[in-house]
Amino acid sequence: MTPLLFVGMIGALVALTLYFFATKAPILPPLISEHGQLIDDQIYLTLIITGAIFAIAQLGLAFLVYKYRHREGAKATYLLGSHKLEYTWSAATLVLFVGLNLMGQKVWAEMHLNEHPKPAIEVEVTGLQFKWYIRYPGKDGVFGRRDVNMINDAEGNFLGLDKTDPKGADDIVMGSLTVPVGVPVVMKIGSRDVIHNFGVRELRVKQDAVPGLAVYIPFKATQTGSYEVACMELCGYGHYQMRSQLNVVTMAEYTKFLADNAP
Amino acid sequence: MSDHGAGHTAHHEFNLKENLGNWFFLLALTLLEVWLAYIHLPPVTMLVTLLGLSGLKAAGIIAIFMHMKFEKLSFVLVVVSLTVLTIALLLIIVPDAYVLQNYRW
Amino acid sequence: MSEATAEKAVEGAAPATAAAAHAPVKSDPWYGGVAPFGTDSKKFGMWLFIMSDSITFAAILMAYTYMRIADPDWPLVFNAQSVVLSTIMTFVLLSSSLTMVLGVAAAEAGKRKRAAAWIFATAFGGVAFTVIHAWEWSHVIHDLPEGAMPMMWGCFFAATGMHMLHVTIGVGYLVILGLAYLSGKFKPVDVEVAGLYWHFVDLVWMFVFPLIYLMSTDMTKGFGH
């Protein structure tokens, strides 16, 4: 009775899990970035491999439990192990896991190790409790000076822009991120208070905004539309409210957006 | 109830000369270190030299004052290598310090 | 499974360990019944504590190193006077290690009173170190600006404070040890174990002193404030 129940339980576990993962295809939210394709490929590959491992290991367990259940007069085999088998499966898992990992390094290199594409649109993303502010360098392409002493939330100077700096005169600060489609963008991500995390599901981008540290993340959007930006790192009681928007627009709309919002 | 612990400690003769010598050795190295502070060395050279000298001093203390040279080799290897390896592991955070240096917000 | 396959499986099985081929040898220190390292359990325990504690200190010093690398404009805050002072402190600590060694030797030779005297001398060295250090601290604290302290001083207080905590605990330990050993409650091995701790405190200072003081000294500043 018990072994049968166990087999049933494991069978249900495997069947239901595989069913839910398989029928949710495409499993991930729609993809809107170029590098995201590599991430998705890696996820799907991992999913297939691990799915197979999962099914084989669980069903193997269930099979063994059922096959070798206690029966009257049965006797266990005195079996100490097998070096040959152990070496084989150790080597196999090593090659499989490390190989799988190395396959994913391409996209990592693209995002973090390689030179970022140039020319690219540079934006500065600042997290604060519990909002995101995005700064565009404006026409001159240079960000103006910031000073923490000049921060004044009441006047809307959330980032502490130095109004006297001529380079900053044309800077645009927005509550959401608007980028043109098909053009490389480099975000400079940082924070004003605690650690936040700039995450856009569809973009396959997620990066901690660490106070005191600037992290540069490149991406190239491939589809226009509006997407949600979530904070993915616990940043205080309002963590769950810290939402913003990513608008991917055509180049023409982007130019218009910059012109409309220019100070 | 430590009395059902190990049998006996490996006994060794106390050697006054050796211990005094070690003390002088440690003092001399200390003075050498202080002298190094007076002549100006580039920071990295200074750091490496100081750490090397301190390592020597530590070895003197461990081997003679702490009687490590009278312990079994297996014991020495286990204690020292495990500690040194774990401390060395902490060095992985050094590249991060350079990241912080180069990418200030 | 039939009898035949069972036997086959057994034959195919490799011996599980090297030990399988040879039965355990009774004279092997790892056979059981004796401490394999031939070290007293208490000493072994103290060594393990020292391993862990040295990692604690290493982590503090590593945090300091990290801060230092991250900040290219690290201030060189100490002057010649601080170096002289800390050199004296080093001398005191090193000498107290020597007295501790003598104490351990006297204890092992069974000279109870002499051992206790050396132990108290060691504790006195510890007290002297703490007093000089506390004097230095009070000056530093006095000169600190209002509010949060500069990073250099944070590192200074964390590293030397942790060390001073160890010295203070060590002094208490030594006093208890001296009294208990004098009254016959403790054995020579207990003195040796305490000695290990004390030498370790000394050893840590051998890293704190150059890394905190000597690496942050500007000798051109000379004496005085």
Next chain:
Amino acid sequence: MSAESAAEHVHVHEPPSSFIRRWIFSTDHKVVGIQYWILALVAAFVGMWLSVVFRLHLANEGTIAQLNNQLSALAPDSAQAQALTEQIKALQAKWFVLTPEKYLSYLTMHGTILVFMVLTTAPMGGFGNYFLPIQIGALDMAFPRLNMLSIWLTILSFITLMAAFFVPGGPPNSGWTGYPPLSAIPAAQGKGYEGPGGYGQDLWVLSIAIFCFASLVGAINFIVTTLDLRTKGMTMLRMPLTCWAWFVTAILSLLSFAVLLVAGLLLLLDRNAGTSFFIPGDLFFNKPLVDHRGGSPILFQHLFWFFGHPEVYIAIVPGMGLVSHLLSTFARKPVFGYAAMVFAIFGIGIVGFFVWGHHMFQSGMSPYVAVAFSVMTMVVGVPSAIKTFNWLGTLWGGNIRFTSPMLYALGFVSLFVTGGIGGIFLGQNAVDIYFHDTYFVVGHFHLIMGVAAIFAMFAGTAFWFPKMFGRMMNEPLGKIHFWITFAGVNVIFITMHLMGLEGHPRRYSGFNYDFLSSNYMVTCHKIVTHTAILTATTQLLLLVNIVYSLFAGPKATDNPWEATSLEWAIPSPPPFENFKGGHVPEVHHGPYEFSVPGAAKDYIMQQEPPEARPATAPSAH
């Protein structure tokens, strides 16, 4: 130490006559073990209760989100809309709607209590303290007084942690990882924060610092005991795998808690002494400005995870040892590849020290280092796979007895596989870009480090209860508890994996995003909550079973499971001195001599004379 050779050294102490010295401030490792076990049991129920409370909150938030979605589709002043608004208000007024601060506080306390007070104490301090000395043939731990110190420091640590509920400001809300600056600056913690405070966070740090010290003391004790106090014939390779697991766990604790102590200490200094290790300059919360500068939040993460990753193994490795032991005992078969199992435990322990960075791929740390950490993480998969394969190998050709401890152990294997597979995703730095800090992570670590380790504790309780208390536990109750819990946790945490695939972020107390308030997500949340309540309630069965069996369970024989290790060679419950008169038998056999061909019965206990094992049988140890 065997009786023959060292009889003159054996001091058999009488048990202390006073109740307090015997059962409360006791140096007896068995009492300390039971104290740890009770502490873990209490802490587990507190932690579980917190999780039920915030799961209820999430289900309720989900309902509200769904109603809000319906509401937005209606005309604002229609009758329907008004009814809906009323309904939402009524729901919000219910007691289990937490404020966001409370939600995060409960979350933080849930994590801290379970990780430190349950997963770290029960397998190691509980079962380890009780059974390590007996299994290796010692009369007590090497340092009984330090052992007592260790449990009482742990209790002090637990009380300190609990005190956080009662101080102004309540428990901390920066998560069990306590990342600064959120945890370092009181002003970051709450809405409308005024003045100093955040005592909850201070107590949290203090509690962890005390816990570090308690664990260090315990670890020293375990290592010395394992190496020095083995009885004659108990060579290292004749120790049961449980002892190996405790040994490796102790080494991990010894080397990793030291670093957590530093993280806690520096955080405490940052909070109270004006240093700035983890606080960078130019932070703005409100005027006046934070005047700390120069620190790095990432440094804290490094120090924390340097401990944090080995901690995962501190929680799970004792479980692995126990499960290997149980699979062998109940399959009536030697462990498949005993030496490989030992190497795998060591391998997991060693490699586990090289992988802490995989918690920090998106933290802004050096991306080159991330690649190294990622590759090492995959390497951990190898010893884990060896363990899994060898467990299956142990079952192969066995004669499996389905007792409740065996069921828990089988459940552990299944959960270990399911949970471990999530690790293959999360360990890849590239894939982690998507999965970082989603429910996928929550599902993964709950399965492998939380529930799997807890199943090992269930197994340990069911297996050793007869020895500890002299009475058998109730089998049907145990089995029912197993089936419901096993099914429940799989539903809960696999659903979380599915939510993670959609990108649901962790630690959200509300559904302020469109994709979070979708029907799919809300339904998932409700499934998780309902299953969690069912599963949590089922744990009462365990409690009932324990209490009932303690008083009314059938009396246990010395060796009810027909196992081989030394604890089954002594009466149940064991006498004060473990082995009658302090005479520890000499060991002549390996730990897993089951079904030896030609032997009289299907198991040979370790202390049986050498002749018990036919010379013709293939040699094991």
